[in-house]
Structure formats: C-alpha cells, structure tokens
Amino acid sequence: MSRPPSTRGARKPPAERSAEITDAARALALESGLAAVTLRALAQRVGVTSALIAHYEPSMDALVARTFGDIVAGELAEIVALTGALTPRERLKLLVQTVSDGSRTDVTVVWVDAWALGRRNEQLAASVREQMDAWQGVLQATFTAGARAGDFSAADPAQLAWLVLGLIDGLNAQSLVRWGGASDRGDLVARTIAVLVGLPADALS
Amino acid sequence: MSRPPSTRGARKPPAERSAEITDAARALALESGLAAVTLRALAQRVGVTSALIAHYEPSMDALVARTFGDIVAGELAEIVALTGALTPRERLKLLVQTVSDGSRTDVTVVWVDAWALGRRNEQLAASVREQMDAWQGVLQATFTAGARAGDFSAADPAQLAWLVLGLIDGLNAQSLVRWGGASDRGDLVARTIAVLVGLPADALS
DNA sequence: GCCCTTGTTGATCAGGCGATCAACAATTGA
DNA sequence: TCAATTGTTGATCGCCTGATCAACAAGGGC
Numbered sequence: 001m002s003r004p005p006s007t008r009g010a011r012k013p014p015a016e017r018s019a020e021i022t023d024a025a026r027a028l029a030l031e032s033g034l035a036a037v038t039l040r041a042l043a044q045r046v047g048v049t050s051a052l053i054a055h056y057e058p059s060m061d062a063l064v065a066r067t068f069g070d071i072v073a074g075e076l077a078e079i080v081a082l083t084g085a086l087t088p089r090e091r092l093k094l095l096v097q098t099v100s101d102g103s104r105t106d107v108t109v110v111w112v113d114a115w116a117l118g119r120r121n122e123q124l125a126a127s128v129r130e131q132m133d134a135w136q137g138v139l140q141a142t143f144t145a146g147a148r149a150g151d152f153s154a155a156d157p158a159q160l161a162w163l164v165l166g167l168i169d170g171l172n173a174q175s176l177v178r179w180g181g182a183s184d185r186g187d188l189v190a191r192t193i194a195v196l197v198g199l200p201a202d203a204l205s
Numbered sequence: 206m207s208r209p210p211s212t213r214g215a216r217k218p219p220a221e222r223s224a225e226i227t228d229a230a231r232a233l234a235l236e237s238g239l240a241a242v243t244l245r246a247l248a249q250r251v252g253v254t255s256a257l258i259a260h261y262e263p264s265m266d267a268l269v270a271r272t273f274g275d276i277v278a279g280e281l282a283e284i285v286a287l288t289g290a291l292t293p294r295e296r297l298k299l300l301v302q303t304v305s306d307g308s309r310t311d312v313t314v315v316w317v318d319a320w321a322l323g324r325r326n327e328q329l330a331a332s333v334r335e336q337m338d339a340w341q342g343v344l345q346a347t348f349t350a351g352a353r354a355g356d357f358s359a360a361d362p363a364q365l366a367w368l369v370l371g372l373i374d375g376l377n378a379q380s381l382v383r384w385g386g387a388s389d390r391g392d393l394v395a396r397t398i399a400v401l402v403g404l405p406a407d408a409l410s
Numbered sequence: 411g412c413c414c415t416t417g418t419t420g421a422t423c424a425g426g427c428g429a430t431c432a433a434c435a436a437t438t439g440a
Numbered sequence: 441t442c443a444a445t446t447g448t449t450g451a452t453c454g455c456c457t458g459a460t461c462a463a464c465a466a467g468g469g470c
Contacts, residue, residue: 011417011466033324039458049419054459109324115382116321119238125382132383159393162379163372170375174367177320177333188364195400216436216447244428254449259429
C-alpha cells in the first residue's frame, strides 16, 4: 500500500525554486494578465503543488505586486539603457516609438489588470504609483533636457510628462480592448507628441 | 416546527423588482466598480436572497455588461443632450470640461473594471467596444463639424477622435490610480486638445 | 550505512463566486 | 372560502481563491 514514487517536483535548492516561481509569475502575467497569477496556476506551471508556492510566497498580494514592479521597471530600465546616450529629441523619438508600436500588448495587459486589481491590493497599488512616477520622471527629464537644449518648447515639463504618460497608457489600453492590441494608428501618437513639445509634426516619426 | 414568518423580501410585481435589481447594480458599480456587482452583493443591497437575483438575472455576465452599457451610454446621452445645439467649438469645450473635471471618478472606476473584466466576459467586451465607438463617433462628428465650419483644422477627424478618447481615458484612469481621482491638472487637457484641433491654446478653457 | 535536515506533498479549511431546485407563502381569481 | 398562480426562500452544488500543517522523502554530513 505504499504510495507510488512522486514524479513531480524534484527537490531543488531554494534559490533555484524561488527563481522558477518568479519566472513563472512573470510569464503568466505577460501571457494572461496579473489576474491569472494564482497559487494553483503557478503550481501547475512550475510543476509543483500549490502548497509549495505558498511556502515560497507567503502572500500572493505581495507576489503580484512584485511581479508587476519587475515587469514594468525592467521594461523602463531597458528603454532608458537603450536611449540614455541620445539627444533629447532622439531619445523621445525612440521612447515614443517603443511604447506605441503595438508589440507591447503583453505589458499593456499587465497595466490594465494592475489598475483594476490595485483597488483590492494595496501593495500592488503602491507599486503602480511607484512605476507611474518612474515613467513620469523619465519623460519629464527628457522634456527638461530638450527644453534646456533649446530644442523643445515645454512650458511645464512635469505636467507634460503626466499628459504624455496618460496619452500612451490610454491609447494602449484602447487598442488592446478595441482591436485586440494591434491597431494601425500610424504615427499619430508621434505627431501629436511632437506638436506638444513644439517640434515639427514629423520630427519624431 | 413551523418556520417563523419571513421578514425580508416583501412580494413585489416583477417589473418593480427587476427595476430594483437594475438600480442596485448601477449603484454598486458606480460605488465600487463592476467587479463588485455579484449575486450576493446585489441580494444584500436589494434585501432579498441571491436566488431571487439569479431568478431575475439568469446570467451575471449579461447583467454586468448591461450595467456598464447603461451607465456609459446614459452619461454620453446626457452630455450630447446638453451640448447638442451648440457650435462645434462650444460643444467641444463643454465636452472636454465635463469628462476631465475630476467629478466623474465613479464612472472612471466602471471603465477601468470594464477593461480588465472584458477579457473574461465577452458580452462586457462587446459592450465596451460599442460604447467606445459611440464616444469616438460623437468626438469625430464634433471635429468634422468644426472643420466644416472653418473653425478647426482637423486633418483626420476619425483618428483624432480616437486619440482624444485615449487621452481622456488614460488621464482619468491615471488620476484615479495615482491621486485617488482628484488631480489638479488645471486645464492641461483643454489646452492640449485645443492645440490638436488648431485652436488657440486657451480656446477651450 | 545511517541520521538529520529540509524541500515537498496531500489533505483540508474558510471564504468567495455563479447557478439550480424543491418547497414555501403571499396574493389573485373563482 | 377555497384553489391556483407565482414571487420568494433555504439549501445545496461545483468551482475557484488564498492559506495552513502534519507527514513524507530526498539528500548531505558524519
């Protein structure tokens, strides 16, 4: 009557297992949104029991918040690293192109879920605010640098940064819901933002 | 052993009961978002059993979708009725002021939940697309009328309408999450949209 | 080769969700 | 007054969520 030997969950060092869980959470969030990051979904993906997931992640709220932060902060860091050495105008151009080229619907799904879930998960809400501030900061710095270089005419870089951030988020969410993620808005966003910073309409296209 | 007489749910004609449920769903959605519209929450609010709610509303997905549609369509109809007779410029001005004055956080909560829940509720997703189209249509008509009157310089009214819609939705969601709904963005939105349609920056303020 | 540490499991709990159905009771019509 | 209609309930089902804990077993140290 002895139990058959378990075929699942080969014993692994905690660091490795923990990394597996973190990776699974990220993948799950990018594929199906933060709402899909549940104990059992993670367990199935990693190939272990939900009890083990709970053992490594004592709070799902915290894991979801951390997963959101990792994804968004990672993306922002990537973009900043890619555009750090450029002139403000080139930087803004690449930044706008990156966030509105329609290939980021996975990240948009994460943002949309984060907005909704944030009202029931205070840790997530805090992370959302943090990441919004980070994005706003990068945009504001770009606008300020551009204005200082005499290239942009941004009267209020802080406000303009919030506006552009809202524009990007809104249009991304819109195209996700309305067209499933792939919308052919041409370079409308690039032209709009160009006008807003006092550049010729095609300066960022 | 007879049951004590029930103190709840006085017998009411179906039409009245149905209206109660619809009203409760609307109130619940505006207070706490569409995610709060559940069988038991409705039952408690109306003062009946969840079984009765299920009897009147055989599908919660359908009720949620209907509630969303009622709220958003009602708001749009209200705004249109209020601005129908105005010139395009005055109409756009009032429209922009209405949707970005910070007193509509309840409707914003509904939108944010709708975006997230729409991925699991196809009827809701369809309603979201429908209401987005309706808003876009009103904006587009306004831009077209303004251009025909020689007041706006809207090259592509359709695209511009989507852009403005995205801007409004994004900024509303942003201020909801970031500042709890009340953000002092001044008339940044009005100035931005004014520029986008070729008006002086303060034309819509 | 054995023991002890510890990674992992299975079972289970409390709570939420939508949904169903026989039975009850309030009202209406005859 | 009695019977038929029908609005309403209580109990329950299946499925999901996060979380807990005793028991098991794999592996390293001795």
